[in-house]
Amino acid sequence: MSEHNQGRRLSRRALLLGGVGAATVYAMTPGGGRPSGGSQALQDAQLVAGPVQQSVHLAATDGWVSIADPAVTRPVTGFWPDPYGAAHGPFDLYVFGFRNVTGLTAAQISAQRGKAQISAPQLVFDEGSEVRITLTNLGLSQRPDLVDGHTVHWHGFVNAVPLFDGVPELSISVPIGRDFTYFYRPHDAGTYMYHCHFEDVEHVQMGMTGMLFVRPAQNGNTTLYRSGKYAYNDGDGSTGYDREFGFMLTEVFVEGHYRDAHIQTTDWTDFRASFAALNGRTWPDTLAPGGDPMSAAAGRLQYQPITSLVTANAGERVLLRLASLGYDSHTMTLDAIPLTVVAKDAVPLRHGSVINYLTSNSVEVAPGESRDVIFTAPAYSAALPGGTDPQHGPYNTYLLYDRALHDAGNAGGPGLGGMATEIRVFAGGLPAQADPQTTPNA
């Protein structure tokens, strides 16, 4: 899912008039929109008043998820599946996480205690906008004895104001029952992360991680690339893409999660990944469509709503945004389709006209790093492996996986299980993609 909570999109003229450094903040309506004006003069005044405000409201709490299908996955003796999970539904792993509560009432927000989501919602903001993330700390339902604060740390952003950067030793952390609004003005397009920085070794491992995309001002220019969508302000269309998919790379150390649920302490230096996950899911759950985290009908995957299935039409350019907040490095591999890395850690691999994009079939991502990777979907061939979608027609299937096979399997068990997903290249039957991660029922 994606959250793109914005007012009016910033036009080129508005950017010139009201862009960087505009100090006046317009009185915003609750939804983030601007008041409407009847005259051209008033509209111009609004444009001068300041950049678009984009805001989201997150809640921090704990919860339960199903990290793998226990019916087919080898158990981790003594630790997983966690029997406490059954009291909450078809769940087996205790987690901490964020929950998107944008637009909910106070009573509805309180009701989200104990319903954490992993990975956190993908947040999408525009370069030059005024970003506000409000964080409410709902406390932990399974561990009311723990009085931990939570924060939102802007991971990888330059020039974050320390007060708003979510590092508790240097700024504010949010106590239970309180909220705080973080402010940032993103000046640099790219693929970023956010995570809680309170007791961060524990809270990051427990699931408080998410992705954040900053759209470049160049977006909307269809002369450089037909879609008008770009990863960066490249000036030449080389980061143009038709579809984009984000992947939060993490691992789950089930002993630590079990001990947090059962009021025991963990020495986190004992860390050893039991599961490696894409967007909080393990294969084959990675292929399931995106779901509604507010709907119990989503079943086992209710609190891991972000799909990792990639779909594209032959000939389209696909942007893969890879980011890791795990503790291990991962080398994501796509056999038979060349991957071009256009940026590392939200920095384009070029200096002016000198381009250092890197083409390979494998992309290494270390903890705390991000990569922007573009590939062109190859031609469809009936002779290659694939299937047929009832709505969108035939497709070929390619595997995107961590080449360290213990991370592509579950809990060291045989076969695929962890950090793996499919890329489905259709002959041409897919409609255009509106939002990141959208993958029509394929």
Ligand SMILES: [Cu+2]
């Ligand atoms: Cu936290």
